[in-house]
Amino acid sequence: MAGRLIYLIGPSGSGKDSLLDAARARLAERGCRIVRRVITRSAEAMGEAAQGVSPQQFAAMQAEGAFALSWQANGLSYGIPRQIDDWLAAGDDVLVNGSRAHLAQARERYPTALVLLLTVDQAVLRQRLIARGREALADIEARLARNAQFTAGLITGNGAGLFVLDNSGPLEHTVERLLCCLDHGHSAYA
Ligand SMILES: Nc1ncnc2c1ncn2[C@@H]1O[C@H](COP(=O)(O)OP(=O)(O)O)[C@@H](O)[C@H]1O
Numbered sequence: 001m002a003g004r005l006i007y008l009i010g011p012s013g014s015g016k017d018s019l020l021d022a023a024r025a026r027l028a029e030r031g032c033r034i035v036r037r038v039i040t041r042s043a044e045a046m047g048e049a050a051q052g053v054s055p056q057q058f059a060a061m062q063a064e065g066a067f068a069l070s071w072q073a074n075g076l077s078y079g080i081p082r083q084i085d086d087w088l089a090a091g092d093d094v095l096v097n098g099s100r101a102h103l104a105q106a107r108e109r110y111p112t113a114l115v116l117l118l119t120v121d122q123a124v125l126r127q128r129l130i131a132r133g134r135e136a137l138a139d140i141e142a143r144l145a146r147n148a149q150f151t152a153g154l155i156t157g158n159g160a161g162l163f164v165l166d167n168s169g170p171l172e173h174t175v176e177r178l179l180c181c182l183d184h185g186h187s188a189y190a
């Protein structure tokens with residue numbers, strides 16, 4: 001039986017990487033793999049388990065068909081290795097740190113995808129982005145502006161099959177909600 005694609009989305013700074021790190025061992029126990037993304041970001045600025053490549057390397061990988069999904073945002077290119085199709089075919093669930101802007105394409109390719117939207121209060125989001133210190137202030141403002149563009153439309157336009165996880169509180173609570181969502185049909189979080 002094919003595995004499920006779990007497509008985690010949410011604003012930059014909402015806590016996607018932190019959530020995946022915190023839940024990693026418990027996801028593995030459930031046979032859920034977390035895919036390692038390919039990003040045109042320098043290794044020093046990576047701050048997550050991803051493969052950093054140059055724009056030229058990314059373009060070559062894309063031309064070879066190395067990616068199941070890919071998108072551009074925040075001045076960067078992101079790729080999801082094709083290997084996920086083998087994992088899904090083998091029956092493993094696969095969790096992808098995705099893009100809100102690329103949701104329609106992801107659903108087109110993976111119609112049964114479970115979509116999880118991580119949310120956080122905008123004021124908290126600003127504080128977390130500043131505290132993380134990965135981007136310059138101008139880049140942080142651009143990410144906040146990008147977020148405002150998505151907030152309302154995503155939930156109203158994609159209600160079916162989209163589940164909201166609020167990460168404004170302690171990370172451990174969000175981990176529990178994520179696992180509950182995966183294990184029990186998630187209706188409490190829709
Ligand atoms: N529940 C939480 N409570 C407090 N800080 C958090 C929480 N979740 C994430 N953070 C912090 O917020 C910042 C952004 O989180 P990160 O995982 O990098 O977000 P994303 O991957 O969505 O961009 C990090 O500094 C992280 O430590």
Ligand SMILES: O=P(O)(O)OC[C@H]1O[C@H](OP(=O)(O)OP(=O)(O)O)[C@H](O)[C@@H]1O
Nearest residue numbers: 010012013073074078097098099100101
């Ligand atoms: O369409 P969006 O939902 O805005 O998403 C666009 C990209 O931005 C985020 O990455 P970012 O470089 O900010 O990394 P981060 O998630 O680790 O902060 C997210 O993981 C996506 O790859």
